Amino acid sequence: MTILDALPYREVWAYDFEFFAPDGELPVPVCMVARELRSGRLLRFWQDELPTGPPFRTDAEALFVSYVASAEVGCHLALGWPVPVRILDLAAEFKVATNGWSLPCGPGLLGALQAYGLDAMAADEKNAWRGIVMRGGPWSDAERRGALDYCQADVDALVELLPKMLPGILGRQREPRIALGQAVLRGRYMVAAARIERAGIPIDTGMLARIRANWDGITMRVIEEIDQLYGVYEGKHFRTALYANYLATKGIPWPRLRTGELALDRDTFKDMARIYPDLEPLKELRASLSEMRPCSSLAVGKDGRNRTVLWAFGAKSGRNTPKASQFIFGPATWLRGLIKPSRGMAVAYVDFSAQEVGIAAALSGDEALLEAYRSGDVYLAFAKQAGLAPIDATKATHGKIRDRCKSVVLGTLFGMGPETLAKRINRPPCEARELLTLHHRTYPRFWRWSEAAVTSFELTRKIETVFGWPLHAEPDWNPRTVMNFPMQAHGSEMLRLACCLATERGLVVCAPVHDAILIEAPAVEIDRHVAELQACMREASRVVLGGVLELGSDAVVVRAPGRYSDKRGTVMWATVVRLLDEAEAMDDVKVGA
Numbered sequence: 001m002t003i004l005d006a007l008p009y010r011e012v013w014a015y016d017f018e019f020f021a022p023d024g025e026l027p028v029p030v031c032m033v034a035r036e037l038r039s040g041r042l043l044r045f046w047q048d049e050l051p052t053g054p055p056f057r058t059d060a061e062a063l064f065v066s067y068v069a070s071a072e073v074g075c076h077l078a079l080g081w082p083v084p085v086r087i088l089d090l091a092a093e094f095k096v097a098t099n100g101w102s103l104p105c106g107p108g109l110l111g112a113l114q115a116y117g118l119d120a121m122a123a124d125e126k127n128a129w130r131g132i133v134m135r136g137g138p139w140s141d142a143e144r145r146g147a148l149d150y151c152q153a154d155v156d157a158l159v160e161l162l163p164k165m166l167p168g169i170l171g172r173q174r175e176p177r178i179a180l181g182q183a184v185l186r187g188r189y190m191v192a193a194a195r196i197e198r199a200g201i202p203i204d205t206g207m208l209a210r211i212r213a214n215w216d217g218i219t220m221r222v223i224e225e226i227d228q229l230y231g232v233y234e235g236k237h238f239r240t241a242l243y244a245n246y247l248a249t250k251g252i253p254w255p256r257l258r259t260g261e262l263a264l265d266r267d268t269f270k271d272m273a274r275i276y277p278d279l280e281p282l283k284e285l286r287a288s289l290s291e292m293r294p295c296s297s298l299a300v301g302k303d304g305r306n307r308t309v310l311w312a313f314g315a316k317s318g319r320n321t322p323k324a325s326q327f328i329f330g331p332a333t334w335l336r337g338l339i340k341p342s343r344g345m346a347v348a349y350v351d352f353s354a355q356e357v358g359i360a361a362a363l364s365g366d367e368a369l370l371e372a373y374r375s376g377d378v379y380l381a382f383a384k385q386a387g388l389a390p391i392d393a394t395k396a397t398h399g400k401i402r403d404r405c406k407s408v409v410l411g412t413l414f415g416m417g418p419e420t421l422a423k424r425i426n427r428p429p430c431e432a433r434e435l436l437t438l439h440h441r442t443y444p445r446f447w448r449w450s451e452a453a454v455t456s457f458e459l460t461r462k463i464e465t466v467f468g469w470p471l472h473a474e475p476d477w478n479p480r481t482v483m484n485f486p487m488q489a490h491g492s493e494m495l496r497l498a499c500c501l502a503t504e505r506g507l508v509v510c511a512p513v514h515d516a517i518l519i520e521a522p523a524v525e526i527d528r529h530v531a532e533l534q535a536c537m538r539e540a541s542r543v544v545l546g547g548v549l550e551l552g553s554d555a556v557v558v559r560a561p562g563r564y565s566d567k568r569g570t571v572m573w574a575t576v577v578r579l580l581d582e583a584e585a586m587d588d589v590k591v592g593a
Contacts, residue, residue: 002163003163003166003167004037004038004162004163004166006166006170006176007063007166007180008180009061009062009063010057010061010062011036011038011039011057011061011063012036012038012062012063012065012162013034013035013036013037013056013062013063013064013065014034014035014037014065014066014155014158014159014162015032015033015034015035015043015064015065015066015072015155015158016032016034016066016067016072016154016155016158017029017030017031017032017071017072017075017151018030018031018032018130018133018147018150018151019071019074019075019078020133020135020136022136022301023297023299023300023301023308023326024200024298024299024300024301024302024305024307024308025301025302025307026078026198026301026307027071027074027075027078028078028136029050029075029078029079030046030047030133030147031045031046031047031133031144031147031148031151032044032045032050032075032151033045033148033151033152033154033155034055034056034155035155036056037065037159037162042152043055043056044148044151044152046144046148050079052080053081053082054076054081054082058081058082058083058084058085059085060085060086062084062085062086063086063087063088063184064084064086064087064088064187065088065090065158065162066087066088066089066090066091066158066190067089067090067091067108067109067112067154067158068089068091068190069089069091069190069191069194070190070191070193070194070197070309071194071309073087073190073191073193073194074194076194077194077198078198083191083194084191086184086187087184087187087188087190087191088162088183088184088187089183089186089187089190090109090112090158090161090162090165091107091108091109091112092183092186092187092190092312092313093165093169093183093186094107094111094115094165095107095313096169096172096183096186096468096469096470097165097168098115098472099318099469099470099471099472100316100470100471100472100473100474100477101472101474102474109154109157109161110123110126112161112165113157113161116161116164116165117164118157118160118164120157121150121153121157126150129147129150130150132146132147133147169183172468173468179468182467182468183468185467185497186313186496188500189312189496189497189499189500190312191500191503192496192499192502192503192504192509193310193312193320193499195503195509196310196499196503196509196510196511196512197307197308197310198307199305199508199510199520200301200303200305200306200307200510201305201306201307201328201339201511201518202304202305202306202339202340202341202342202345202347202520203298203304203305203306203328203338203339203340204337204338204339204340205300205304207337207338207340207577208295208298208338210580210584211294211295211338211576211580212293212295212296214580214583214584215294216293217583218576218579218580218583219236219289220235220236221579221583222285222288222572222575222576222579223235223236223285223289225579226281226282226284226285226571226572226575227285229278229281229282230243230246230282231246232246232282236289238264238286238289240261240262240264243262243264244262247262250276252272252276252426253422253423254272254423255268255272255420255423266286266287266290269282269283269286269287270283271424273568275407275424275426277568280333280568280569280571280572281571281572281575284332284333284334284568284569284571284572285572287331287332287333288331288334288335288572291325291331294331294332294335295331295335295338296325297325297326298325298326298327298328298331298335299326299327304342306326306327306328308322308323308326308327309322309323310322310512311323312496315492316471316481316485317485317488317489317492318465318469318489318492318493318496319488319491319492319495319514320512327511328511329511329513332569332572333566333568333569333572334566334568334569334571334573334576335569336564336565336566336569337563337564337565337566337569337573338563339518339558339563339564340558340560340561340562340563341520341523341558341559341560342560343560343561344522344523344560345520345521345522345523345559345560346520346521346522346523346526346557346558346559346560347510347518347519347520347526347557347558347564348518348520348521348526348529348533348555348556348557348558349513349516349517349555349556349558349564350516350518350519350530350533350537350553350554350555350556351513351515351516351517351554352491352494352495352515352516352537352541352551352552353551353552353553353554354373354378354551355487355491355494355515355551356410356413356488356491356515357369357372357373357378357409357413358373358378358545358549358551359486359487359490359491359494359544359545359551360413360446360450360486360487361373361446361549362545362546362548362549363449363486363490363545364443364445364446364448364449364450365445365449366443366444366445366446366449367445368385368443368445369443369445369446370548370549371385372385373549374549376552377395377402378409379402379403379405379406379409380393380395380398380402380405382405382408382409382439382442383398383401383402383405385442386405386438386439386441386442387438388401388405388438389401389402403425404425404435405435407421407424407425408421408425408435408436408438408439409439412439412446413483413484413487414480414481414483414484415450415479415480415483415484417436418432418433418436419432421435421436450483453482453483453486454479454482454483457471457473457477457482461473463482463485463486464489465486465489465490465493465544466490466493466544466546467493467544469489469493471485471489490544490545491514491515493544494537494540494541494544494551495512495514495515495517495540496512497539497540497543497544498517498533498536498537498539498540498541499512499517501536501540502517502519502532502533502536505532505536507519507521507529507532507533507536508520508521508529517533517537519533523559523560526559527557530555530557534553534555537551537553538550538552538553
């Protein structure tokens with residue numbers, strides 16, 4: 001009896017494709033190698049030998065073992081093959097085994113092999129063969145044989161790695177059946193990820209070309225236009241002293257480093273701009289100037305679609321980690337104006353409503369917090385429950401206190417202290433301390449649950465979601481990270497399941513974005529597709545939260561010829577477009593002269 005006998009499948013296939021896909025383009029399969037682990041049967045196909053249908057069964061009786069399986073599923077889609085019903089992605093399972101720990105050899109296949117004491121192909125050799133494949137042909141007979149051997153080496157590595165990892169995978173839960181089910185659920189998401197990566201995001205390539213061609217010429221004018229509001233630039237250089245003067249003039253308390261210097265990193269600017277929306281144009285300008293050229297690395301195919309690998313499970317929370325410079329939702333927010341549906345089409349951005357708060361309410365079982373979420377405005381509800389606003393208060397009548405309560409409610413999800421909260425709401429620390437005390441009094445069960453999670457982590461050195469996504473303790477673990485992990489990680493589980501349901505029901509999902517999903521459909525059908533997606537999101541939230549709560553969602557629909565717009569980037573977008581128009585008009589005058 002072998003460890004494979006613990007797998008309830010007639011066939012177990014380890015397989016790998018090699019393919020080439022220039023940035024933004026669809027993958028073109030080059031070769032495939034597959035081995036069935038029970039019989040030892042080996043399949044090797046070069047590009048022109050790949051059959052019109054899969055040479056193996058892909059139903060629920062077969063398990064497919066891969067490493068970053070979205071690549072293999074993407075090749076199935078490219079070939080028109082049905083996708084495997086059951087997938088075990090060892091990349092995801094290696095992350096489950098090590099999430100939170102530093103990996104000296106990295107999270108890739110070579111790193112996993114070394115972590116389990118197995119021999120691995122030298123990285124230089126692997127990169128060399130990958131480069132030959134990515135060249136896109138033509139290939140000599142020797143290169144074809146070598147590429148197939150390289151592909152088989154990865155399959156052989158999976159064959160060796162699976163028995164090493166399988167006991168740990170099956171032993172994660174009290175019942176191996178449950179543990180395997182959780183792993184296969186992660187594999188199910190890799191199918192959704194492949195479909196999403198194939199769909200891509202519609203981009204206004206004409207505007208993209210204009211920005212790329214003219215950015216250098218308008219940079220100074222963009223700086224001058226935006227800096228009129230702040231006075232913090234000298235030429236192209238941001239001056240910290242000038243910014244310190246601006247903050248003092250506006251009475252904005254800014255986070256500082258241990259050295260006493262202003263914290264000027266992107267995340268700090270992002271957080272502060274949420275509190276002080278007037279800072280959004282400056283945040284966008286700094287983000288744009290941090291790159292040589294905005295959107296210069298954006299991966300857009302010849303068909304005008306932004307495509308990039310999602311790198312599922314890349315973050316500690318389990319969220320996707322696409323390369324920011326290649327993904328339209330990665331660079332400065334104003335560039336999202338490049339998202340534009342083609343004629344007759346529409347896109348919709350649908351995001352969970354107060355997702356993290358809803359998760360905290362459901363998991364903690366705090367009835368007052370559940371009531372606040374169900375009210376439709378959890379922040380105003382807290383103000384009323386805590387006696388900070390009358391029962392008939394509205395966002396219009398008590399907007400300021402609602403904003404303060406929003407900072408409290410969201411800050412408590414990751415253990416924000418009174419000093420940090422005071423800076424966030426621009427109020428004295430004593431007032432921030434009182435607001436936190438009111439939150440403790442209003443939601444005592446939430447606080448007991450949150451504190452118990454940290455205590456349990458101290459004892460067990462691990463915390464995990466209902467579907468088994470864990471965080472393991474490192475020596476210097478941060479209690480705030482542990483406090484926030486249940487909300488972030490369950491939010492990730494929820495979004496993954498929603499993407500699975502949506503893609504399996506035929507919706508065209510263009511991108512998952514933290515707690516939101518972007519879809520595309522014919523303009524005449526977009527409302528129906530939005531309703532179907534929202535049903536998927538409700539179902540996903542209900543499943544993840546054990547039926548305690550269904551989370552709502554909000555939708556923004558854009559029909560052609562309109563374009564998507566994020567309000568945080570509207571000033572920057574309008575400025576850039578106007579300056580582009582002016583610069584091109586001047587060029588036309590020069591040509592005419």
